Amino acid sequence: MQIALLYGTETGNAEMLAEDIAAHLSDHDASVTNLSDFDPADFDTDTFYIVVCSTYGDGELPASAQPFAEKMEAQKPSLDGIRFAVFGMGDSEYPETYNFGGKRMEELLAGAGAELVGERVTHNASGDDMADDLALPWVDDILAQADA
Amino acid sequence: MVSIAILGTGPSGCFTAQALVKALPDARIDMIDALPVPYGLIRYGVAADHQGTKAVIRQFERLFERSDVRFFGNVRVGSDIALDDLTGMYDAVVMAFGLRTDRCLGIPGEGLAGVYGSGQVTGAWNDMPGVEPAQIGKRVVVIGNGNVAVDLIRVLAKGPEEFHGSDLSLAHTQALMAAGVERIDVVGRSPADQAKFDPVMLRELGRLTQARISVQGAEGEGKLIEALQGIDGHAPEGATREIAFRFGWTPEALDGTDHVTAARFRRGDEQLTLPCDTVLTAIGFTGDTPATDDAGAVSPGLYATGWYRRGPRGTIPENRADAQQVAARIAADLAGTATTKPGRDALSARVPQAVTYAQWQAIDAAERAACPADRCRQKLTTTEQMLATARQTGDL
Structure with missing residues (x-):
């Protein structure tokens, strides 16, 4: 199974996590x-997509995800047959906008x-866990489900 | 293999290093800081109760732990080593000094006791070595309409339990509680819809448990106005402090003989006098910046990035974008360079007192180990303490 990590980032934290997952x-x-x-x-149906996306500003998508969201709105593509998972960062x-970025990506694709x-x-930047400690076991679990 | 020196290890310097590591994987990069500890304003400017924002440090740790990037702390450019010496030693030198001088209001009374700039106040609350803490009184006027002002308001208005999980020291927490702040008047020059607050920062004030909030003049449209209207009337039970926002008032003078007793403002023909014992200004930072071209080049081999390049505007992501641009310029300039510069070896010989990354890790570990249960860190507060801890880990 081909795997593609797609990240949306503002300060680079999501980019780093995407690289770690890869x-x-x-x-x-x-x-x-x-x-x-x-x-x-x-988008390609033979690829499994793992989206890593932060939240920024007033619950908006981070800067690097905004052009993608605009293209989705403009192109309105059919993503039937595309499978994906989302790891959010908040x-x-x-609390009012916690992880809106990841949620918005899920809504866009689904x-x-x-x-x-x-x-x-969602990883909580103000929590005690490191993002990797949460994301890597999650990814293993997701891939097991995707393979099944 | 080219050698690059970055002067300053705050967010701009670190993001520049990060972009250079990607653009020039073989480059050898040395990062110099005047303090024995890295990360600049992430450590000393971002508020103690915004640990999520400080988490960007985890990216920067990678630079030192997984790339050919070295930390040279406790090295002052200008006194320990001249800038000219560095440009002679390295193929490229990037100045990421930041700006640290609080901008002045330029009105009578600014020199009175009880008047402080935000850089000093937040630096002291963050335990920055050599920064004198502000003596906070009961009636505080905060002048400024940006996120730094919100940071000041929030820390002034919180009760002790609202600092759980932060790295505000118990000494600062006790000093703030002993000050017994009763009233915080927040005054901005521009109308409400032109204020520079991020709505999300304002809404955070709406969760304060000890402070009532009132907002005058939140008229207009947009997310900022909605956020201001949303916190207007916040009134938690048992609140002991008042926060009052006012807009469109130009500061005219600070009154007092030795110590400030009032702040005076004007709006057209109207005048406003706010009695107070403390005035905190949050109107930005200043300092000399070099002339650069569009991509941050000062002269051949010398570059500037971040606030030191563009002036004190922009948050962490904007400085990241700026750093990436400067790094791309450096990579283009250095393409095909056959270096003869001695770089790291020459620097190491010149600054034997430099604190290494391993020694910073020892300081970091000591700060985490020493902290009380409801704090995430107890910073070492003097360079002497830092150097003493560093010395326990290898030679200094």
């Missing part, structure tokens, strides 16, 4: 792409017909 999945030769460089027309200091695999989880 390194963790070195057996799969996973690619890592900034959402700002990804076009919805590039900060519980801002709304276009793609299938969410597993549960969307």
Whole structure:
């Protein structure tokens, strides 16, 4: 199974986590792409997508995910047959908008017909856990579900 | 293999290093800081109760732990080593000094006791070595309409249990509680809809448990106005402090003989006098910045990035974008360079007192180990303490 990591980042934390996940999945030769460089027309049903996305400002998508969201709105692609998972990053200091970025990515993709695999989880920047400690076991679990 | 020196290890310096590591994987990068500890304003400017924002440090740790990037702390450019010496030693030198001088209001009375700039106040609350804490009184006027002002308001208005999980020291917490702040008047020059607050920062004030909030003049449209209207009337039970926002008032003078007793403002023909014992200004930072071209080049081999390049504007992500631009310029300039510069070896010989990354890790570990149960860190507060801890880990 081909795996592609797509990240949406503002300060680089999501980018780093996407790279860590790809390194963790070195057996799969996973690619890592900034959402700002990804076009919805590039979605491919043979690839499993893992989206890592932060939240910024007033619950908005981070800067690097915004061009992608605009393209999704403009192109309205059908993503039937596309499977994906979402790992969100948030900060519980801002509870009203906690993890809106990851949630919005899920809505964008699922709304276009793609299938969410597993549960969307969120790392809390103000919590005690390191993002990797949460994300790497999650990814293993997600891939087991995707393979099944 | 090219050698690059970055002067300053705050967010701009670290993001520049990060972009350079990607653009020039073979480069050898040395990061110099005047303090024995890295990360600049992430450690000393971001508020103690915003640990999530400080988490960007985890990216920067990678630089030192997984790339050919070295930390040289406790090295002052200008006194320990001249800038000219560095440009002679390295293929590229990037100045990421930041700006640390509080901008002045330029009105009578600014020199009175009880008047402080935000850089000093937040630096002291963050235990920055050599920064004198402000003597906070019961009636505080905060002048400024940006997120730094919100940081000041929030720390002034919180009760002791609201600092759980932060790294505000118990000494600062006790000093703040002993000050017994009763009233915080927040005054901005521009109308409400032009204030520079982030709505999300304002809404955070709406969760304060000890402070009532009133907002005058939140008229207009947009998320900022909605956020201001949303916190207007916040009234938790048993609140002991008042926060009052006012907009459109230009500061005219601070009154007092030795110590400030009032702040005076004007709005058209109207005048406003706010009695107070403390005035905190949060109107930005200043300092000399070099002339650069569009991509941050000062002269061949010398570059500037971040606030030191663009002036004191922009948050962490904007400085990241700026750093990436400067790094791309450096990578282009250095393409095909056959270096003869001695770089790291020459620097190490010149500054034997430099604190290494391993020694910073010892300081970091000591600060985490020493902290009370409801704090995440107890910072070492003097360079002497830091150097003493560093010395226990290898030679200094």
